[in-house]
């Protein structure tokens with residue numbers, strides 16, 4: 001059955017729950033405008049085996065037991081430093097919980113002597129790490145490989161099989177908070193570059209940048225936000241050839257001989273909505289029939305009864321994913337091919353969601369999660385303020401103002417019933433512009449003749465529209481895809497890199513101006529099975545070794561490329 005293997009997508013963890021940043025307030029172009037290729041047929045660029053630089057192959061360097069054990073030591077040193085990002089961290093000099101970041105920097109300096117010897121290190125906003133080595137040809141735009149130093153907190157150490165900061169290695173897995181997200185990338189990147197720079201005869205033709213933020217799990221403003229500004233100052237908008245950060249979907253093997261890999265070429269939008277309901281309180285012995293909490297409960301019910309629709313858009317990454325499946329796994333996807341031919345996007349959507357489960361659904365559907373409710377202070381007093389927080393991840397067929405306006409519409413009958421006045425997103429310009437552009441009958445009528453019983457204040461926060469789509473054709477993609485095909489090649493099989501959409505957000509939010517070629521992909525076949533953000537996070541070390549080898553090959557291939 002077509003797409004059956006998509007169920008592999010189930011269990012992939014969103015990379016980071018709460019990251020987002022406004023993208024210069026500017027509206028992003030609608031999906032597809034930037035880089036959609038009509039008649040995309042999933043041609044694969046050639047496999048790109050690094051050659052011509054006289055270096056040993058990644059395979060020969062990184063597949064031995066000795067190499068693995070050396071890498072275990074490095075990764076242990078990094079994972080043992082508890083660089084936790086807490087949402088309520090204070091300033092650098094006043095909050096001791098920043099101290100581990102200094103320790104991590106010392107650890108990196110000891111672990112990667114060639115990197116520290118040969119690369120220029122800029123510390124951006126105290127803890128941001130930007131390593132640069134100039135290429136000999138300044139006409140080539142740099143490549144920028146990213147990761148983040150911070151990890152999410154551990155809720156309860158006693159629930160872990162091995163203590164979260166022991167970095168215990170059981171012969172197969174290395175266990176610990178951050179062993180996967182995202183120190184897996186951090187260690188692998190530094191190790192690949194350490195290997196290159198340990199060779200005194202090798203120096204890059206193309207400038208190479210490694211940069212590591214330190215608050216990705218908290219918002220990324222202090223780390224990636226400042227690193228983005230630093231790199232923009234240095235290289236300018238569109239000054240970088242390729243940006244690669246964490247992310248992507250788990251690999252998918254179809255029919256035992258076709259391996260699909262999914263770098264994310266796009267992130268969904270994000271908005272948090274806060275609703276504060278202000279009502280009259282009073283003594284609980286003589287209550288109103290509905291307190292503010294009761295009214296808010298109705299509001300929640302109204303929101304949850306309106307979910308968004310999934311939609312595979314023509315020429316979107318997901319559509320192109322289906323094109324690739326139809327082309328390279330025809331036996332497993334006869335129905336996909338048929339629906340593509342008929343241009344039946346509706347049925348394609350149904351098929352994708354039915355077979356791909358929750359992860360697939362939310363790649364193409366705006367999600368809504370009621371996450372925070374606060375109200376009531378005293379058991380004998382009716383609440384005067386009740387607050388609600390709702391998290392949305394906005395699919396490209398929707399927009400943030402549309403989501404905001406839908407809330408106003410969905411709660412309108414409750415607002416009417418209780419004679420509430422509504423202050424909807426006051427001062428939020430995109431919202432106001434959106435409403436001004438609606439036909440009159442679609443605006444929610446203001447009511448002036450009512451004796452208001454309370455006020456509902458709506459506010460949007462942490463907004464970012466879905467990102468532009470990074471290209472899946474052209475010279476930069478070809479080097480990237482060619483390297484993936486080389487690095488993940490297997491006997492008798494075919495490797496198909498496919499751009500996809502990502503549900504979560506990454507630090508790349510802060511880097512979008514630097515390059516149109518932004519890819520979010522942790523080059524691991526294990527991804528999705530590593531307990532990211534929960535107990536017993538771990539990484540398979542053989543999979544980690546593949547990552548080291550991939551980064552090693554990627555730098556070499558981009559060094560040889562003229563793009």
Ligand SMILES: *[C@@H]1O[C@H](CO)[C@@H](O)[C@H](O)[C@H]1NC(C)=O
Pocket residue numbers: 120134138
């Ligand atoms: C690298 O190149 C830039 C721009 O050409 C130059 O300003 C900088 O000093 C160089 N850095 C090193 C370490 O050579």
Ligand SMILES: *[C@@H]1O[C@H](CO)[C@@H](O)[C@H](O)[C@H]1NC(C)=O
Pocket residue numbers: 417418419449450451453
């Ligand atoms: C709402 O206002 C109308 C008109 O002023 C009034 O008739 C009605 O009783 C009010 N309803 C509530 C729940 O206060």
Ligand SMILES: [Zn+2]
Pocket residue numbers: 015016148181182216246
């Ligand atoms: Zn991460």
